[in-house]
Amino acid sequence: xxxxxxxxxxxxxxxxxxxxxxxxxxxxxxxxxxxxxxxxxxxxxxxxxxxxxxxxxxxxxxxxxxxxxxxxxxxxxxxxxxxxxxxxxxxxxxxxxxxxxxxxxxxxxxxxxxxxxxxxxxxxxxxxxxxxxxxxxxxxxxxxxxxxxxxxxxxxxxxxxxxxxxxxxxxxxxxxxxxxxxxxxxxxxxxxxxxxxxxxxxxxxxxxxxxxxxxxxxxxxxxx
Amino acid sequence: xxxxxxxxxxxxxxxxxxxxxxxxxxxxxxxxxxxxxxxxxxxxxxxxxxxxxxxxxxxxxxxxxxxxxxxxxxxxxxxxxxxxxxxxxxxxxxxxxxxxxxxxxxxxxxxxxxxxxxxxxxxxxxxxxxxxxxxxxxxxxxxxxxxxxxxxxxxxxxxxxxxxxxxxxxxxxxxxxxxxxxxxxxxxxxxxxxxxxxxxxxxxxxxxxxxxxxxxxxxxxxxx
DNA sequence: TTTGCAGGATGAAAATTTTGATAATCGAAG
DNA sequence: CTTCGATTATCAAAATTTTCATCCTGCAAA
Numbered sequence: 001x002x003x004x005x006x007x008x009x010x011x012x013x014x015x016x017x018x019x020x021x022x023x024x025x026x027x028x029x030x031x032x033x034x035x036x037x038x039x040x041x042x043x044x045x046x047x048x049x050x051x052x053x054x055x056x057x058x059x060x061x062x063x064x065x066x067x068x069x070x071x072x073x074x075x076x077x078x079x080x081x082x083x084x085x086x087x088x089x090x091x092x093x094x095x096x097x098x099x100x101x102x103x104x105x106x107x108x109x110x111x112x113x114x115x116x117x118x119x120x121x122x123x124x125x126x127x128x129x130x131x132x133x134x135x136x137x138x139x140x141x142x143x144x145x146x147x148x149x150x151x152x153x154x155x156x157x158x159x160x161x162x163x164x165x166x167x168x169x170x171x172x173x174x175x176x177x178x179x180x181x182x183x184x185x186x187x188x189x190x191x192x193x194x195x196x197x198x199x200x201x202x203x204x205x206x207x208x209x210x211x212x213x214x215x216x217x218x219x220x221x222x223x224x
Numbered sequence: 225x226x227x228x229x230x231x232x233x234x235x236x237x238x239x240x241x242x243x244x245x246x247x248x249x250x251x252x253x254x255x256x257x258x259x260x261x262x263x264x265x266x267x268x269x270x271x272x273x274x275x276x277x278x279x280x281x282x283x284x285x286x287x288x289x290x291x292x293x294x295x296x297x298x299x300x301x302x303x304x305x306x307x308x309x310x311x312x313x314x315x316x317x318x319x320x321x322x323x324x325x326x327x328x329x330x331x332x333x334x335x336x337x338x339x340x341x342x343x344x345x346x347x348x349x350x351x352x353x354x355x356x357x358x359x360x361x362x363x364x365x366x367x368x369x370x371x372x373x374x375x376x377x378x379x380x381x382x383x384x385x386x387x388x389x390x391x392x393x394x395x396x397x398x399x400x401x402x403x404x405x406x407x408x409x410x411x412x413x414x415x416x417x418x419x420x421x422x423x424x425x426x427x428x429x430x431x432x433x434x435x436x437x438x439x440x441x442x443x444x445x446x447x448x
Numbered sequence: 449t450t451t452g453c454a455g456g457a458t459g460a461a462a463a464t465t466t467t468g469a470t471a472a473t474c475g476a477a478g
Numbered sequence: 479c480t481t482c483g484a485t486t487a488t489c490a491a492a493a494t495t496t497t498c499a500t501c502c503t504g505c506a507a508a
Contacts, residue, residue, distance in 0.1 A: 022246075104235040154464095418495080
């Protein structure tokens with residue numbers, strides 16, 4: 001499941017991202033009207049979280065333009081405005097749901113979940129990078145159209161790497177992401193080595209290229 | 225680690241609770257000045273998150289009263305006010321940190337973590353219920369002063385049950401809490417049976433009473 | 449009371465995750 | 479170009495988590 005978050009409050013956007021990633025969604029963040037405009041037409045998302053008050057333009061116009069193109073991804077408006085008029089206007093323009101700030105993340109998550117249920121499940125919940133294909137709905141991974149068996153942690157790791165593609169992420173943050181537990185800092189994160197290793201092995205044994213680069217002293221990076 | 229959250233925005237309080245619980249903290253929520261006043265003197269917490277604008281009184285007064293009693297738990301102020309004066313006043317009154325809204329949860333978590341590091345680690349990070357003693361710092365469990373070996377999931381389960389003591393929690397929400405993953409709904413949650421079972425076994429084998437009651441068709445409850 | 453079933457308990461097997469030991473590699477300092 | 483210490487890779491063992499099959503129990507209908 002791929003989610004586009006259009007929200008200029010960085011803090012909020014990041015906590016949404018953190019929360020939803022932990023739930024297995026792949027999130028992308030956009031902070032302005034113009035960025036939104038381009039992204040929204042370039043890529044296919046399962047769900048778009050749209051803030052109404054954006055620098056550079058109103059969120060509703062974005063939604064309007066979007067629907068005019070017959071894009072039919074799910075759109076959830078998140079807005080500080082709680083006026084009935086706005087809500088109605090948003091829904092008229094084709095938003096699927098409206099959530100007023102402040103909301104709590106589990107609420108958002110529930111809305112997304114039920115939205116996804118309503119929508120045709122068999123959308124393009126598929127990421128494809130050359131020979132690698134990930135079905136975010138069924139949480140399965142194909143290499144050269146052949147399914148490979150991957151564990152939960154490996155899958156999480158894969159998504160985390162891909163979600164930060166071309167960016168180096170430290171062993172520590174991988175560990176944090178995978179453990180789902182309390183900040184470790186002091187703990188030892190060696191299990192990351194194993195997961196990285198196993199993931200690489202599984203992908204390459206299935207004939208995949210090796211996108212996972214290790215950057216000495218820095219961390220790992222999913223290249224291209 | 226036991227955290228008291230004094231915050232009247234329910235949505236915010238709940239998302240904080242959700243996030244911190246996942247990190248292994250035990251959270252309690254309070255929404256008003258007066259409640260805060262009583263709670264704060266009755267119990268011992270490791271950390272108090274204090275909103276400044278509360279129904280029934282100002283948070284700073286609470287903090288003042290609190291310090292007057294020589295209580296020295298860590299206090300982190302969370303406030304929508306971002307004025308320097310407020311920040312200074314808060315810190316003068318003995319707050320340990322000041323976080324302006326909106327913040328993101330990982331930031332809060334980091335602050336709590338570093339605060340705990342600064343404070344004397346060997347506080348009363350211990351919950352005691354009769355023969356059962358839980359050290360939230362070292363994440364260890366004693367029954368009749370004898371340490372028992374408990375796994376991460378079992379520990380999480382124990383804290384989740386205790387954190388909701390005398391309240392029935394469903395198998396589903398236990399599963400959600402333990403898996404740290406995406407909402408399942410459809411998945412099968414039978415592994416909860418096993419964890420409940422193992423936890424009960426470990427506790428009773430060590431001579432503990434059986435506080436975990438199973439409520440047919442409803443879930444489980446930590447009784448007293 | 450008896451019966452039938454859904455929910456729950458239990459234990460062992462299967463799968464996954466984590467740890468630990470050891471080897472390989474990198475990059476800085478000499 | 480070596481050497482050294484720190485970081486990463488690799489593999490197997492240990493520990494934990496999850497699944498699975500089977501049994502038990504509480505509840506409701508007959």
